[in-house]
Structures are given as C-alpha cells and as structure tokens.
Amino acid sequence: MKMTANAFEAFIGAIHCAEGIEKAREVILGIFIEELKTFDPEGNYKGRLKEHVERHSLGVLKYSPSDEGPPATRRDGEQQSVSTGKRLRKVSVSA
Structure with a gap:
C-alpha cells in the first residue's frame, strides 16, 4: 500500500511540475469526486x-x-x- 501511495504522490507531483497546480487539482478532483460527494466530516x-x-x-x-x-x-x-x-x-x- 505504501508503494502505491508513493507512486500516486509522484504522479500528482509530476502533473504539478509539468502542468501547474490547477491541472493537478483538476486531476485529484476527477479521481476523488465520488468520495468527496459522500464525505461526512x-x-x-x-x-x-x-x-x-x-x-x-x-x-x-x-x-x-x-x-x-x-x-x-x-x-x-x-x-x-x-x-x-x-x-x-x-x-x-x-x-
């Protein structure tokens, strides 16, 4: 699991470096949109x-x-x- 988390972090970091924070945010929201819709703090x-x-x-x-x-x-x-x-x-x- 840790290796998967590290790979995901590297993936998002690469997007941030190559395309900027807005693109990284767009990708993250696209991946987690369903979880965010049902999130209950x-x-x-x-x-x-x-x-x-x-x-x-x-x-x-x-x-x-x-x-x-x-x-x-x-x-x-x-x-x-x-x-x-x-x-x-x-x-x-x-x-």
Whole structure:
C-alpha cells in the first residue's frame, strides 16, 4: 500500500511540475469526486476503519497512548498512523 501511495504522490507531483497546480487539482478532483460527494466530516470513521480491517482480514486495530509522543493507531504491532492525543480522545468519544 505504501508503494502505491508513493507512486500516486509522484504522479500528482509530476502533473504539478509539468502542468501547474490547477491541472493537478483538476486531476485529484476527477479521481476523488465520488468520495468527496459522500464525505461526512461528522461520520464514524473509526467504525468504518474497523469494519474495513475486519472485512479484508487485515488484523486487529489497537489504540494505545504513548508516554513519549502522541497516541498511535497500531495494527498487529505495526505503526499505521499517528494523531495528537486530543484528536484521538475526540475520536474515541464520538465513536
């Protein structure tokens, strides 16, 4: 997945360098238009992530605080993403 994300980032960067920011924006919006139409900033993204992980047998999500930095979301002990403590608490409460 990381390699795909890196390739996508390089693709958008190349468009930006060759054609400018407006063309890069146009391509990004063209790719993600359906997701943006249904985007709900108040949605239950923690629950949706859990459902996706379970549906595709990707392991078990674990949310754990860290004394040395912000809490990290982990899947089978591998760090997946990092958020600030305040934001993670907000997500936990709203889920």
